[in-house]
Amino acid sequence: MLRLSVLDQSVACAGQPEGEAILKTVAMAEHCERLGYHRFWVSEHHSHPTIVGSAPEMLLAAIAMKTERIRIGSAGVMLPHYAPLKVAEQFRILEALAPGRIDLGLGRAPGSDGRTSLALNPMAAERPAQFPNDVQELMAWVSGTPLPEDHPFAPVTARPRGETSPEVWMLGSSLYGAQVAAHFGLPYSFAWFFTDGQGGPEAIQIYRDRYQPSERFPEPNAGICVWALAAETEEEAQHHYSSRARWQLYRDRGRFTPLESPERAEGASYSETEIVRMDELRAKAMVGTGAQVAEKIRALAERLRIEEVAVVTWAYDEEARRRSYELIASEFGMTE
Template sequence: MNIKLSVVDQSPVHGSHAKVEAPHLTIELAQLCDELGYHRYWVAEHHDSVHFANPCPEILVASIASVTQRIRVGSGGVMLSHYSPLKVAECFKMMATLHPDRIDLGVGRAPGGTGLTSHALAFPHEPHHGDLYAHQAQMLEGFVNGTLPAENPYSKIHVLPDSSPKPELWMLGSSGGSAGLAGQLGYNLALARFIDPDNCHPSIFQGYLEQWKKAGHAGEPNKMLAIACICAETQEEAKLRAGTAVYRKLAAQMGQREDFLTPSEVQDRYNAMSASDQAFYNHILSGYTVGTPDQCWQEIEQLATAFDCDEIATVTVTHNHHDRMDSYRLLAKHL
């Protein structure tokens, strides 16, 4: 299988740099991945986060596309429940006009932040907590592709600047909840295994394809599997670097919130944990792809085969920005 390797970047606030530099580091990494031959570069959306520094993916997508040459650039994703489908369509169609055949529009159902931020984003209205997501996704597809039925009052709207340049439409999911909807509406599907590897199974793609065919869409859709991955020269070093991301996930599930810890701080915390918490930490780590380039690629190929998917996106979170750049350089040697 000829595997395309892509990137989902959460714009982590690295402890090795000032917090204000995080968006600039995302752009720096995107330029490197463009040079290294990665297929796509997606940026995520988070609000009121001490760990991730991108609340407005459309701005970073435009910035990255303007300083790269060939890599596809997109959102992974826009948290659609907060926004007007028309405005999202206008933003991404404008970017597709400025950067033809390079812009992806990925959308997700999750809020990307706390309940408080959802209320603030919806103000002066009340948040709908994703209850209207299916309707929003349908309208978004209609605005992007010009397919709103004539009886829809919004069908008379022309989404400028022109009807032809379009972003590639994707829907994000982690455990299958959105797969059927993506198939029905004709979206490509990206599975975020890095969020919930325990409940991310190949059957999700199978169900998605069934709905795609049932809806009568032509051709074959694109599928992407997004995984957490840390690559280093040795397996020991990779596991050490991965500790920052693993502990963050452990702490989040325990309701704790603090800046990223260094690998050595994580090891100190790990040694002081109870046996049950250590087991929980090890379980989270087991859902990551961690090791040398050969070890990581072996697992990437296994996952691609298991999920019948020829595109794998990697999510790499480290305390040190250099370690993250190093991980992507090492993985690219097998491209």
């Protein structure tokens, strides 16, 4: 049975205070728990005019206090910015707040530009090469298992200790993350929405082929995250998608802005080249009625032979975004 989860990116909307995006994320977590989604993940970006969730561990603490059943986690912590011990301590505290519900998704990408990466960590240029070692240390500390006796940090522990521990995931949009996940026997989620699927099938296959079973995960566990938006009618869905399509035009030029209203996006003037590009985006997007979007999700999951799909949805109108998750959940037999 296909499990559905949610990735919320705390997207800033034009004309609205950025702090509202954070409050909307917390409220959306409560909404998605009621709808029956399996997980609710939040992202990490820095100095980004569109995606303003810069501290997933703090946001997750707020969400933990507002939810009771749904798994919650990071998608993900960009580990090269941080010391593994500090991340382990943060997620051990989250585990104390919501025992058995915490996911620690890890990524190697900066989630920012080079200047911002240096501001976060002056050694940022060197950290990606240490990623496998950092993952190994983090896994030990967050799970409470010992490091090798000859390890310089062997006596160090991450507290608070507890009977449960976060579920560590590897996230990625390239083959590298798939290989690291396979090596450590971790679940793996491919950012399908980030690459429009490019490289996804290959990464998932490499992950399965090279998977080394671990005690917690004896079998490979692959998932993907897709961008999708559903509405009562296809016309309405395309209307709300206009905001995202216009944002993607800006992104192609290296410009990142708050999400504009669909009325602003539809009323703007576009060149012939831009019109062609937006038509291409609409043709590939998972946008339509609940039934249409669900059909596309199921078809992709079956083609990739995966059992879990996370859905990320942007909409200027928050009620349209909430309704999208409701319609998709309904199509998969999930009830509020």
